[in-house]
Amino acid sequence: MSTLTKNILNRIPSQYRDTAMIRIFGLMKIPLLFWIRPSVIEMNDKRCVVKIPLSRRTKNHLNSMYFGVLAAGADCAGGLAAMKQIENSGKKVSLAFKEFEAKFFKRAEGDTHFICDQGEEISAFVEKVIASDERHHMPVKIIAKCPDKLGDEVVAEFSLLLSLKRK
Helix, strand or coil: CCCCHHHHHHHHHHHHHHHHHHHHHHHHHHHHHHHHEEEEEECCCEEEEECCCCCCCCCCCCCCCHHHHHHHHHHHHHHHHHHHHHHHHHHCCCEEEEEEEEECCCCCCCHHHHHHHHHHHHHHHHHHHHCCCCCCEEEEEEEEEEEEHHHCEEEEEEEEEEEEEEE
C-alpha cells in the first residue's frame, strides 16, 4: 500500500474504516454479508463487536432476526477478529470455519451485536499457526445481544471452530 493511501486511511476513524473494509470484503467475496449491512462497533486486540441491523432484509415472519442472519453475524464477528490478527502478523494465512454450533435463548427483536472477546487468544493462535506448516483448530465463542431491547441479556451463543493454516 502506498504511503499516500496509508495516510488517507489513518485519518479515517477506525470504526468507519473497519466497517468499510468488511462491507467491501462482503461485496467482493461474500455478497450475503454485504446484503445484511454489518457495521463494526468496536475492533481492537482484545474484542470485536459487529452490529447487524434488524430490517426488512434480516427479519423472519415473527419480526425477529432470521437465524441464518444470526449465523452470518457470528461468522462475521469471529472471522473479522481472526482476519485482524492475521493482518497484524503480516503473514499469509488461510482462514476457514470448520464447525458451527448455536444456542438461541431469546428472539433477537432489534439491532443485534455479535461479540467476540478472544482477540488475545486468537493472536497467540495465529502466531502458533505461522510457526507451523500444519493446519490448526481453535474454538471461538461469539455471543449475540440486542442492547436496545434487552440490555445486556444474551439472545444467542455461538461456537465456531476456527481453522487456520499458513500459506
